[in-house]
Amino acid sequence: MRALLQRVSEAAVTVDGKRIGEIGAGLLILVCAMQGDTEANADALATRIGKLRIFRDDAAKMNLSLKDTGGAALVVSQFTLAADTSRGNRPGFSQAAAPEDGRRLYEHFAALMARDFTVATGRFGADMKVSLINDGPVTIWVEA
Template identity: 45%
Template sequence: MKALIQRVLQVSVWVEGRQISRTGEGLLVFLGVERGDDRKDADYLIDKILNLRIFEDDEGKMNLSLLDIKGEVMVVSQFTLAADCRRGRRPSFTEAEEPERAKELYLYFAEGVGQKASRLGTGEFGALMIIEVTHHGPVTFMLDSRR
């Protein structure tokens, strides 16, 4: 399971011309579910994301976690994180989990994050979304539950 996390000031998600979700200061998490992922992978990433010290303290050092700042989280499913671009010019998505199982793990992940974050927003699984983001930094990390 892969998560691309970005420190943000605000995120809005739109589907078919209507805003479906909005969050303030905290993190935007793009989640990619790969074949073979399970709840252990989700639990690992939930703990890592909530506790990773990537927010600045009073001295300007990255020393505070999302929980420390009482930050908000937007979780968006992104199967393209499972792409293999090593061969040819077209990405291969054979490592992406089947949609039904991926949605199940995505919802489990979002629920786990939402239990501890001050506020949770989500995208719509499988939908074409417009995502408006105000980055803070930029600060971006790629996490992989298998590494």
């Protein structure tokens, strides 16, 4: 699985003009299941993200994890993280998991994150509008 993390002061997701998820300080997690991914990949990704020390401590060093800060997570599915841009001008998405697998793994990942953190989510497969205030800015790519 792939995830793009953005450390945020706040983030929200809107579908059809209605805000369906929002958080204050924490992480916006854009997540994509790839072909061949399993629940074990989702487990590893959730564990890794929860332990990443990317939040500032009292000395302004990136030394604290999401768990240390008590921050929240906004988990949004984004199959375009599977984009292959190596050929031509139109990205290919053939490495993304099939929609039914993608939904299952996205929901599994979000549930894993919710065991330890306050979690809001987007809606799988929907046309979503995501707003955020990137803190830092800090944006990190993670795979498991």
